[in-house]
Amino acid sequence: MRHLRSLTRTLHKQRIEGVTFHFDPHHQHELSTAVRHFFTTPEQHTPLDTPEATRGVFLLEGERKWVLKHNRLIHWKKQLQNYLGLKKAFGLHDLTNEFINLSAVSAKSACAPSVAAFGYKGRFPFLKEEYLLVGFLDDHCSVDDRLIAHPEQASTLLPQVFDLFARMLDEGFVHMDPHPKNILIAPDGQLRLIDFECCAHSVIDHDFSLGFLMGYFFHYWIKRFIAMDDYRTCCENYLKVEQPTLDRSIFMPVFERFLTGKVSRTTRYAILTSPKAQAAFKAQ
The missing domain is CATH 1.10.510.10 (Transferase(Phosphotransferase) domain 1)
Known part of the structure; x- marks a missing residue:
């Protein structure tokens, strides 16, 4: 995941249930607590979209509300591309790419949500799962x-x-x-x-x-x-x-x-x- 180092170097790295997360340091404790709760009792969290076999979107609640997105990558080519950053294409539909996009866009625009955390699970050179947390836009x-x-x-x-x-x-x-x-x-x-x-x-x-x-x-x-x-x-x-x-x-x-x-x-x-x-x- 070297191609993401410039984006994660200012974030707090922490492993939870075998997943490597990079948390916004300003909300690290709150976010890690919310993620642990999700892994322990996923059924208690409200889905924000129709769950699929390989992806889900859930509401996490603590002092604030967060959106947790989860992707499971099935095909080995996609796993390889995302781990090594072989395709630096802004058009790929996955959470690694959304993390890259939001990191670029939210720095210059108030109309995009900010990244709260990015996480992944895998072993060189294959990425198995992706996680992305962003702020929940309440009452929208x-x-x-x-x-x-x-x-x-x-x-x-x-x-x-x-x-x-x-x-x-x-x-x-x-x-x-x-x-x-x-x-x-x-x-x-x-x-x-x-x-x-x-x-x-x-x-x-x-x-x-x-x-x-x-x-x-x-x-x-x-x-x-x-x-x-x-x-x-x-x-x-x-x-x-x-x-x-x-x-x-x-x-x-x-x-x-x-x-x-x-x-x-x-x-x-x-x-x-x-x-x-x-x-x-x-x-x-």
């Missing part, structure tokens, strides 16, 4: 839950979501899976992002990235709550007021591609992290 609800309860709020929420996208780009990163379940609404109305397994740490082209974000957001999720023509109108109204200097020759082709069609995860990762791949996508 997802945009998805809000719209299921109040679908009439879609046109009101959209400009706020677009503002979040613009702020994200200004802060120098691109969340590659920005759907309504990954965007939370705070009690004061502020929006925040979760689930950073897939993220670009820099922005190659602002207008290209905004086209991806606004197009993807409709095609993959929000179309359940708003018709395409109404969505286009909301987008246009937002762009006229908030993005007057936008280069539409760059924005529109990307926006339309993601708005109306499916683009693979591999392609999304490539075009948002590689200038060469992005240029090729523009030329299509």
Whole structure:
């Protein structure tokens, strides 16, 4: 796990039940106590997502509340890649990668949760299990839950979501899976992002990235709550007021591609992290 040393050197290392954890030193005692309690009585902890055979997300409660994510890596190639850091790809869907992403993003953005701890279990050169703890955003609800309860709020929420996208780009990163379940609404109305397994740490082209974000957001999720023509109108109204200097020759082709069609995860990762791949996508 040498490729993570620059990220873990300031954290407190501790082994619990055969798992090597790196805790935020400011909350080390509280976190280690909560983790021990989880290992002792996992059935007493509330699942925050439907548990699967190889992964789970649970709520840990102590003086504060924390989210514990757990992955079990099955395939030997994935175990090898994650232990040795053979693929330094920000688009891999795993907790080692989310730890890397959040360590980079939370240092420059208040709309991302901070890392409380990272843990792993394995023996050189294979990583068997991954653990990630982040702060729990209490009293937040997802945009998805809000719209299921109040679908009439879609046109009101959209400009706020677009503002979040613009702020994200200004802060120098691109969340590659920005759907309504990954965007939370705070009690004061502020929006925040979760689930950073897939993220670009820099922005190659602002207008290209905004086209991806606004197009993807409709095609993959929000179309359940708003018709395409109404969505286009909301987008246009937002762009006229908030993005007057936008280069539409760059924005529109990307926006339309993601708005109306499916683009693979591999392609999304490539075009948002590689200038060469992005240029090729523009030329299509």
